[in-house]
Amino acid sequence: MSFTIYARMKKPGRRMSKDLPPVPFVLDERPKTVRELLLGLTELGVRDYNARKDEGQLLPFLTREEIAGQAVRGKIAFGAHSGEKADLNKAAENTVQCFLDGIYRIFAGEEELAGLEDEIPWKDGLVFTFIRLTMLSG
Secondary structure (H helix, E strand, O other), X not given: OOEEEEEEEEOOOOOOOOOOOOEEEEEOXXXXXXXXXXXXXXXXXXXXXXXXXXXXXXXXXXXXXXXXXXXXXXXXXXXXXOOOOOOHHHHXXXXXHHHHOOOEEXXXXXXXXXXXXXXXXXXXXXXXXXXXXXXXXX
């Protein structure tokens, strides 16, 4: 059985507009905790990346709609990568470590999810917001 969640991705300083449309993600099952949410999204991303790599489609073309959607976020990119297939275990470790290190924050609606074992407050129309924080160096 699959479960669809909706999420927005934001970066401070890059049009922090609330107009960013939520993007649907289809997970294998409904996550109960932040850890399960992160691992489910990571697995989905690794599967998608490796499938595109297997198909030889690492440089996909962009439609006008994709260009417009990316322009709203402030960056237009093909998402080109080279090298080996993504390793799910390494990606999962990295996802969890980045969360623990405060590289990004997660909100379920207006509520911040601060711990890996925090339960997700499911309700109708719930949209997750992921905010990637940037580190400043001087």
